[in-house]
Amino acid sequence: MTLTSGIDGADVDPFEEFNRAMGATGDESPYPDLALARASAQIKEEVFDIPQVEGQEDPPGLRLFTAYSYDAVQTVLGDEHFSSAGYAEVMGLVFGHSILEMDEPEHKSYRGLIQQAFTRKAMERWEDEVVRPLINRMIDEFVADGKTDLVRNLLFPFPVNVIAELIGLPNEDLPRFHRLAVELIGVTVDMDRSIAASQALGEYFLELIRERRGGDGPDLMTVLANATGPHGEHLTDDEILAFLRLLLPAGAETTYRSSSNLMFGLLSNPEQLDALRNDPSLYPQAIEEGIRWEPPLLLIMRTATADVDVCGVSVPEGAMVIVSLGAANHDETRWNHPERFDIFRDRKPHIGFAYGPHMCLGMHLARMETKVALEVMFERLPNLRLDPEVGEQFISGMTFRAPPRLDVVWD
Numbered sequence: 001m002t003l004t005s006g007i008d009g010a011d012v013d014p015f016e017e018f019n020r021a022m023g024a025t026g027d028e029s030p031y032p033d034l035a036l037a038r039a040s041a042q043i044k045e046e047v048f049d050i051p052q053v054e055g056q057e058d059p060p061g062l063r064l065f066t067a068y069s070y071d072a073v074q075t076v077l078g079d080e081h082f083s084s085a086g087y088a089e090v091m092g093l094v095f096g097h098s099i100l101e102m103d104e105p106e107h108k109s110y111r112g113l114i115q116q117a118f119t120r121k122a123m124e125r126w127e128d129e130v131v132r133p134l135i136n137r138m139i140d141e142f143v144a145d146g147k148t149d150l151v152r153n154l155l156f157p158f159p160v161n162v163i164a165e166l167i168g169l170p171n172e173d174l175p176r177f178h179r180l181a182v183e184l185i186g187v188t189v190d191m192d193r194s195i196a197a198s199q200a201l202g203e204y205f206l207e208l209i210r211e212r213r214g215g216d217g218p219d220l221m222t223v224l225a226n227a228t229g230p231h232g233e234h235l236t237d238d239e240i241l242a243f244l245r246l247l248l249p250a251g252a253e254t255t256y257r258s259s260s261n262l263m264f265g266l267l268s269n270p271e272q273l274d275a276l277r278n279d280p281s282l283y284p285q286a287i288e289e290g291i292r293w294e295p296p297l298l299l300i301m302r303t304a305t306a307d308v309d310v311c312g313v314s315v316p317e318g319a320m321v322i323v324s325l326g327a328a329n330h331d332e333t334r335w336n337h338p339e340r341f342d343i344f345r346d347r348k349p350h351i352g353f354a355y356g357p358h359m360c361l362g363m364h365l366a367r368m369e370t371k372v373a374l375e376v377m378f379e380r381l382p383n384l385r386l387d388p389e390v391g392e393q394f395i396s397g398m399t400f401r402a403p404p405r406l407d408v409v410w411d
């Protein structure tokens, strides 16, 4: 396998396996139920029907709420009395102590160090030296065919390849890196395999981190290995490892899903696709509308550390809150016909990248990758359209969403 040949070449086909495991087959949508829930309450307590066991007291009772409206979601994410530490229980096992599960003040100082690798200057360099050449090389592999499954052959492997290049991985390690990456992000489907992949990645990364401490290369790993805080502090090996592992689900999976959803929206609305092709100034609003309309990740979690009022509902200390980014992004008090994909709608911030202290650290990278992918696809694949020979195509999934495949043709 070469760097640009998609993800074939490993002993299993990781994409097929991943897609099957994620149950990405049906065209079910969570949005009708979310609309009903949102109409009934901005934030609502879930009622559990746990049968009482004779002779036992009531279970201590987890209190679980779901925030549905834009205001409720924004309030929870912006309030310091909601903690992210609950992620440690499941995700901590796989990623280590990552930024996602940190609260203040630890979160702020760690984020400050990590952010040193995500400067505007780095973004410009990555765009010209990594992202654009990479997507061109990937398109070279299938451009002569006149047709492809865009998800499998471009949009899925692209962000994993970007991360591999940003970290500065040697080419010959890429097939194994891809396989471990897919196994790692399958944490909700096979926890043991995911933990094993995480350990293997950890050992592999650790060697590289040690080699790069004190180096002056521009790659992400060297920058993180040498990042210095205001009091001269450095990131430890474990802190760098946790971040690099998190990059796969946080940076690669979300971006493949969001760019695939955006392409699905555009290809299903050819007049909007044409408008965008003819007017690149529309890229930013098209990219934001894609993430508003079909965010790749619909739910995140928080736990109340005190009694808090959220839109008139009292959420008690210790309660968990499911924060429905999907429901909030379809709030009809903020957007007319929220279920429609419309790159021309009035621009208002969406909440697909979350909000508050944990708001996505990689959003500028995600936007840049998507913009470059669109530009190069439009340039290299003229008259790109859905394959008319293929039946109905759709977006799938209830928690993570993306089209399982996107069959397209061009001239």
Ligand code: HEM
Binding pocket: 084, 099, 100, 101, 111, 246, 247, 250, 251, 252, 254, 255, 258, 291, 295, 296, 297, 300, 301, 325, 352, 353, 354, 357, 358, 359, 360, 361, 362, 363, 365, 366
């Ligand atoms: C369209 C693509 C993306 C979407 C929709 C997205 C969405 C999100 C969301 C919702 C969160 C908040 C999670 C929570 O608080 O529970 C988050 C955090 C994060 N994202 Fe992204 N993300 C995307 C791309 C990326 C990329 C490309 C990177 C690569 C660097 C990245 C890195 C991170 C990190 C490190 C965090 C944790 C930030 C913190 O805890 O302070 N994301 N993202």
